[in-house]
Amino acid sequence: MKNGFRIQKNDTDYGGSSMDHLEELEAEAIYIMREVAAECEKPVMLYSVGKDSSVMLHLALKAFYPEKPPFPFLHINTTWKFREMITFRDETAEKMGIEMLEYINEDGVREGINPFDHGAAYTDIMKTQALRQALDLYGFTAAFGGGRRDEEKSRAKERIFSFRDHNHAWDPKNQRPELWKLYNTQIHRGESIRVFPLSNWTEADIWQYIRRESIPIVSLYFAKERPVVIRDGNIILADDERMRLGPGEEIQMKKVRFRTLGCYPLTGGVESEADTLDAIVQETLAAVESERTSRIIDSDGGSASMEKRKREGYF
Amino acid sequence: MEKDLLKFITCGSVDDGKSTLIGHMLYDAKLIFADQRRAMELDSGKGSADGRLDYSLLLDGLMAEREQGITIDVAYRYFTTRRRNFIVADTPGHEEYTRNMAVGASFASLCVILVDASQGVLMQTKRHARICALMGIRHFVFAVNKMDLVNYNQKKFEKIRKDVRVLMAEADGVQVQLIPVSATEGDNITEKSVRMPWYGGPALLPYLETVETGEPCGGRGFSMAVQRVCRPNRLFRGFQGQPASGSLAVGDILTVLPGGQKAAVAEILNGDKSVERCEKGQAVTIRLATETDVSRGCVLGKDTTLKTGSMLAAYLLWMDDKNLVAGRNFRMKLGTQTVPATVMKIRHRVDVNTGAEVSAETIYKNEIAFCEISMGSRVVFDTFAESREHGSLILMDRLSNMTCACGVVEQEIVRENNLTWHEMDITRELRESQMGQKAFTVWMTGLSGAGKSTIANEVEKRLFAMGKHTMILDGDNVRMGLNKNLGFGEEDRIENIRRIAQVAKLMNDAGLIVLAASISPYRPDRRMAREIIGENFTEVYVSTPLAECERRDTKGLYKAARAGEIAEFTGISGVYEVPESPDIVIDTTGRSVEECAGLLLAGIEKYL
Numbered sequence: 001m002k003n004g005f006r007i008q009k010n011d012t013d014y015g016g017s018s019m020d021h022l023e024e025l026e027a028e029a030i031y032i033m034r035e036v037a038a039e040c041e042k043p044v045m046l047y048s049v050g051k052d053s054s055v056m057l058h059l060a061l062k063a064f065y066p067e068k069p070p071f072p073f074l075h076i077n078t079t080w081k082f083r084e085m086i087t088f089r090d091e092t093a094e095k096m097g098i099e100m101l102e103y104i105n106e107d108g109v110r111e112g113i114n115p116f117d118h119g120a121a122y123t124d125i126m127k128t129q130a131l132r133q134a135l136d137l138y139g140f141t142a143a144f145g146g147g148r149r150d151e152e153k154s155r156a157k158e159r160i161f162s163f164r165d166h167n168h169a170w171d172p173k174n175q176r177p178e179l180w181k182l183y184n185t186q187i188h189r190g191e192s193i194r195v196f197p198l199s200n201w202t203e204a205d206i207w208q209y210i211r212r213e214s215i216p217i218v219s220l221y222f223a224k225e226r227p228v229v230i231r232d233g234n235i236i237l238a239d240d241e242r243m244r245l246g247p248g249e250e251i252q253m254k255k256v257r258f259r260t261l262g263c264y265p266l267t268g269g270v271e272s273e274a275d276t277l278d279a280i281v282q283e284t285l286a287a288v289e290s291e292r293t294s295r296i297i298d299s300d301g302g303s304a305s306m307e308k309r310k311r312e313g314y315f
Numbered sequence: 316m317e318k319d320l321l322k323f324i325t326c327g328s329v330d331d332g333k334s335t336l337i338g339h340m341l342y343d344a345k346l347i348f349a350d351q352r353r354a355m356e357l358d359s360g361k362g363s364a365d366g367r368l369d370y371s372l373l374l375d376g377l378m379a380e381r382e383q384g385i386t387i388d389v390a391y392r393y394f395t396t397r398r399r400n401f402i403v404a405d406t407p408g409h410e411e412y413t414r415n416m417a418v419g420a421s422f423a424s425l426c427v428i429l430v431d432a433s434q435g436v437l438m439q440t441k442r443h444a445r446i447c448a449l450m451g452i453r454h455f456v457f458a459v460n461k462m463d464l465v466n467y468n469q470k471k472f473e474k475i476r477k478d479v480r481v482l483m484a485e486a487d488g489v490q491v492q493l494i495p496v497s498a499t500e501g502d503n504i505t506e507k508s509v510r511m512p513w514y515g516g517p518a519l520l521p522y523l524e525t526v527e528t529g530e531p532c533g534g535r536g537f538s539m540a541v542q543r544v545c546r547p548n549r550l551f552r553g554f555q556g557q558p559a560s561g562s563l564a565v566g567d568i569l570t571v572l573p574g575g576q577k578a579a580v581a582e583i584l585n586g587d588k589s590v591e592r593c594e595k596g597q598a599v600t601i602r603l604a605t606e607t608d609v610s611r612g613c614v615l616g617k618d619t620t621l622k623t624g625s626m627l628a629a630y631l632l633w634m635d636d637k638n639l640v641a642g643r644n645f646r647m648k649l650g651t652q653t654v655p656a657t658v659m660k661i662r663h664r665v666d667v668n669t670g671a672e673v674s675a676e677t678i679y680k681n682e683i684a685f686c687e688i689s690m691g692s693r694v695v696f697d698t699f700a701e702s703r704e705h706g707s708l709i710l711m712d713r714l715s716n717m718t719c720a721c722g723v724v725e726q727e728i729v730r731e732n733n734l735t736w737h738e739m740d741i742t743r744e745l746r747e748s749q750m751g752q753k754a755f756t757v758w759m760t761g762l763s764g765a766g767k768s769t770i771a772n773e774v775e776k777r778l779f780a781m782g783k784h785t786m787i788l789d790g791d792n793v794r795m796g797l798n799k800n801l802g803f804g805e806e807d808r809i810e811n812i813r814r815i816a817q818v819a820k821l822m823n824d825a826g827l828i829v830l831a832a833s834i835s836p837y838r839p840d841r842r843m844a845r846e847i848i849g850e851n852f853t854e855v856y857v858s859t860p861l862a863e864c865e866r867r868d869t870k871g872l873y874k875a876a877r878a879g880e881i882a883e884f885t886g887i888s889g890v891y892e893v894p895e896s897p898d899i900v901i902d903t904t905g906r907s908v909e910e911c912a913g914l915l916l917a918g919i920e921k922y923l
Contacts, residue, residue: 019596021320021400030586030598031542031557038543038611038651063598064555065587067547149391156390159418173387177414177634179421179450179721182648182709186716200402202393 022209029056029197030063031181032160033144036195037063037070039185040142043195044135047073047100049085050261051217052146052198054092055206058215059197060144061096072099074134074143078126079104080115080263082239088218103134115265116244123266132168135192142185142193150202160199166190203259207284211277221280223257223272234268259284320400321523324389324419326447327429328439329408332460334390336429336498337405338370340520341394343505370498387412389419398524410439413446413681414634417721420447421707424528425454427519432465432495436478442667442681448486449630449683449723451703454528455483455491458519462511463497469513485670492526494519536618537561537569538705540650540695543611545600553584553600554609556651559704562594563601563617571607572614572695573623578603612652614695614705621697621705625690626728628662632683635712635719639678639686644805645710645719646839647690655691655839656710657806662686687728691809691843699723713805713837714890746826750784754823755922756848757915759832760841760894761857762886763872764864766903766911767832770857773912775830781923786822788815790833803883809840816844823848828922836891853919856897861886863904 019027036043045060047053060069075089093100105113108125115122135143149156159178164170176184187193198206210217227238229249236243237258238251243265245251256269257280274283325333390405404419420426426447430440444455457479465471472495483491494503495514502508503518516522539558546552563569567580583593584600593599601615614621633639639658647656664675665683678684699706710720747754757774759767771787778785790811794801798814801807812835819829835841845852864886865873876884883889899918901911916923 018594021318024320024596026586027557027596027598034542034555034598035651039653062586064545065584065600066551066553067545150393153390156392157388175388175415177418177709177718177721179418179709179718180707181704182707182721184648184709184711184716184718186646186711188716200391200393204395 022205022212025198025201025205026059026062026209028200029059032183032195032197033060033063033069035183035185036142036144036193039183040193042138042140043071043142043144044101044138044140045069045071045073045144046131046146047075047089048146048261049075049081049089049218050146051206051210051221052148054215054217055198055201055209056144056146057092057096057098058213068097072101074101074103074138074140076127076130076134077102077104078122078130078263079109080126080242080265082218082220082237082261082264082267084218084220085261088216092216101134101138103130103137105130105133114242115263135168140192141187142195144195144197146198147196148198148201148203148206149196158196158199160196161185162194162196163187164192164194168192204281204284207277207281211281218261220258220261223255223275223279225253225255226269227251228254228256228269235271236267237264237269239264318395318398318400320402321425321526321528322402322404322423323425323427323523324404324406324416324423324447325427325429326406326416326419326443327408328431328434328437328443331408331429331431331434332498333408333429334405335370336427336458336460336496336504336519337392337403339498339501340504341392342370343501388415396520396524401523408439410442410681413442414632416443417446417450417632417634420450420452421721423447423452425456425523425526426452427456427458427523429458429460429498430475430479432459432461432468432471432475435475436482438668441482441670444482444486445665445667445670445683446632448489449632450721451699451723453489454526455486455489456519456522457491457493459493459495460498462495462502463500467495467502467508467510469511472514492516492522494522535560535620535701536616537563537567538614538616538619538621538702539563539599539601540652540704541609541611541613541615542651544609551602552606553582553602554613554615555598555600556615557598558593558595559650559702560595560619561617562592564592567617569601569603569615569617571609572616572621573693574608574613576607578605578607580604612650614650619697620701621695622727623693623695624727624729625693626659626687627690627694627696627724628685628687628726628728629708629722629724630665630683631658631678631686631710631720631722633678633680633720635717636680637712637719638680639684639720640676642804642806644713644809646713647688647694647708647710649694649696649708649724650705652694654694655809655837655843657689657809658686658710659689660687685725686722688722691839692846696724696727698726743824743826746824750826752783752826752828753851753922754826754828755851755853755919756819756823756829756831757853757855757919758819758835758841758844758848759830759855759857760835760897761859762861762864762891763834763884764867764869765857765859766901766908767834767857769908770901770903770911770915771830771832773908774915777912777916778828778923783828783923784826785828785830788819788822788829788831788833790815790835793818793833808837809843812840812844813847816847819844820848823851834885834891836885836889838892838895841894851922853899853922854894854897855899855901855915855918856894857901857903858893859903 105126113122113125147155159175161183229236229238229251235256257272258269274280325337387407392403394401406416406419428443459472459475476493495511496503502510505520507518538560539556541554542556545555565580565583568577570577581604582602583590585593585597641658641660644657647654661675662685663672666673697705706724708722709718712719761767768789775785775787793815798811801811815831819831822829875881876887885891901914903911
């Protein structure tokens with residue numbers, strides 16, 4: 001060291017790599033998945049049926065090939081998902097030969113918790129609490145999620161390996177340092193880790209990767225004539241007979257698609273002509289609004305609502 | 316055309332305007348979504364009196380950050396211009412959160428260090444510059460900010476340029492660029508400012524779009540740390556990992572480190588596709604032509620400068636609230652290897668302000684120190700200058716599990732170089748045949764009072780009756796003699812186990828059967844014992860539960876521990892790491908000594 005500076009080598013010493021941006025992201029995600037499989041006691045991969053989950057599943061199949069992913073997949077079903085999602089989920093699990101667990105908060109179902117009457121409490125009970133119950137039930141010590149840092153501001157602050165205490169709570173002010181590729185997976189009993197292999201991907205990366213790898217995704221992402229209701233400026237799909245209509249609301253046919261998927265009464269579609277992957281990628285690259293605008297639940301409680309829910313154990 | 320990716324960080328002292336700079340850059344370059352812009356415009360109205368836009372709100376995402384108006388942790392932002400993809404890590408300026416700044420620095424290839432034009436180069440500016448260099452960044456941009464507050468005065472800028480030149484004078488192989496900017500007013504951010512005609516260089520964003528940074532150092536030859544072994548069936552055994560350097564083709568001969576065995580490459584998979592060759596950075600699976608002993612932590616190499624050893628010297632950035640003193644023991648992760656490690660010696664501390672090497676006995680949070688580290692087993696590594704991946708490490712606290720330091724390897728320390736192993740004529744095999752037995756070690760682990768010594772005693776009596784030559788190494792007894800100078804801190808516990816294992820090994824070499832009874836609470840220590848003793852090793856877990864041990868409390872130790880009279884007593888205030896796959900498990904609850912001895916003897920029958 002000279003004057004407190006470590007002596008460095010020159011650029012010319014280094015060999016280059018021929019990998020492009022998507023290949024680098026893919027390799028990074030696979031490295032993370034393999035680290036978890038090698039070091040964590042009981043991992044699980046959260047599967048939400050959305051496009052990010054489809055990419056995660058695809059990466060997991062690649063990461064461990066020719067072995068099947070050495071962990072099960074877990075879907076937290078709120079019972080209000082789009083019907084197409086459930087069909088797609090079951091077909092995918094069968095086709096890929098993976099173990100797919102489903103968890104429903106039966107207490108919530110018994111009490112008739114629904115997105116129309118219960119607002120924020122619905123998300124808490126059927127998603128956050130259901131997830132906590134499921135993780136406790138199986139005793140998973142590490143759970144993969146498809147979260148990306150470009151989605152939302154508190155996610156942008158989160159580590160790839162994100163620690164949760166025995167109450168599944170996140171402490172954003174005291175995150176473990178995460179240096180280079182040296183992930184520290186040590187935990188005490190009762191604690192767990194959420195792992196986000198897609199942290200460094202953007203929405204555009206996801207779509208370009210889906211197109212390049214021909215990854216199957218739910219048809220809801222493609223524009224099609226669908227029966228919808230306009231509510232507070234959002235386009236809501238009337239997916240089944242449980243859809244309630246307010247005064248003056250009526251079901252109409254519109255050519256729409258969805259940028260994100262969740263519970264159908266809480267997910268806004270966009271009017272679009274994009275019915276091919278190429279068209280979707282074009283539309284994504286030109287988008288002026290972030291994808292989160294189509295998730296109604298995230299806007300409850302202002303800009304910090306995601307952090308609040310994460311502190312309480314939301315993914 | 317495929318655009319490349321630049322990962323960079325912003326750092327510098329608190330209130331130098333890092334978040335504002337990036338926020339303004341994204342805003343001016345129209346790189347934010349409409350809803351994010353609306354939210355910022357709305358939130359700015361809430362906070363500031365004069366209704367000006369607060370660009371930092373685009374980045375400071377945590378509630379505590381917005382409340383206190385500071386950055387606590389790294390925020391990652393992703394944006395794309397016509398020329399390049401960018402990931403920027405906006406890091407905190409407070410000294411308190413230096414470790415979060417280091418997190419950002421470890422991932423970046425370029426840093427933008429902000430300097431307040433009205434304040435000049437501060438201690439925190441210097442600290443961040445030194446940490447960036449330590450973490451391997453070679454491209455430095457000093458953005459001299461708040462030029463609007465000094466009336467865009469060239470003299471102020473030149474004064475800072477001089478100070479930066481002095482600061483960076485000793486930093487070899489580093490490229491330095493200074494740019495005068497105003498983050499709030501937007502001068503020299505996305506385009507050149509008309510208010511500083513005296514500045515002839517580029518504005519910040521155009522500079523970032525065109526600067527050539529090269530790639531981080533991967534090292535010479537081909538190298539890959541094995542992450543995991545893939546065994547879908549009896550026929551396939553592949554080693555998975557991400558090569559740190561070089562390229563490899565089917566048919567090439569690899570060396571497996573630390574063992575040194577050589578094997579030819581039979582097959583390479585890139586993801587799920589069979590390929591003829593692979594290279595640095597890809598997620599691959601390698602199958603070897605011959606059955607070779609390879610597990611996680613091994614490194615597959617070809618023509619590398621990799622070293623194998625149990626001691627190295629490294630610069631550490633200390634990040635824990637608990638201070639570092641020589642003798643502290645940790646778990647160390649280097650590549651995919653996790654081993655026990657002890658900081659043997661603090662050679663000196665680096666003064667972040669002056670760069671001077673200062674002698675120090677204690678290292679406090681956020682300080683840089685040059686240390687000697689001894690590892691519990693042989694580790695494959697390289698210097699950080701040769702290889703980023705094989706030359707970087709973290710230290711983890713054994714109790715809190717926190718990552719308490721990160722470090723870069725400066726050199727290997729070779730200790731046993733002037734010693735050579737003498738092969739003697741009377742070998743272990745000869746001694747064994749003369750005694751008419753096979754030498755082996757039974758390693759008994761379990762809580763205090765679990766019954767280890769009692770069982771060992773009974774087993775030895777029976778072996779003696781069978782005409783076998785035996786010896787018991789009892790933990791307590793050894794501590795009264797050979798290990799009298801050792802305490803119960805983690806470092807001493809490791810040394811205690813190491814000596815017992817070495818003695819057991821000597822006795823085995825003398826042809827004796829050894830029964831070692833010791834609490835040996837840590838898995839890595841028991842692994843070390845197994846490695847020292849070698850093949851003929853049987854691990855016996857005396858699994859008597861804590862409640863039962865405490866009820867017996869033959870030595871009165873549990874009572875004393877509960878009363879707080881014994882610090883770090885295994886099971887009470889110290890951890891016991893249960894064996895993952897012991898060869899024999901004996902729970903003494905409700906069993907007679909004879910019964911337990913019978914169980915043990917049945918388990919070692921193959922040696923008798």
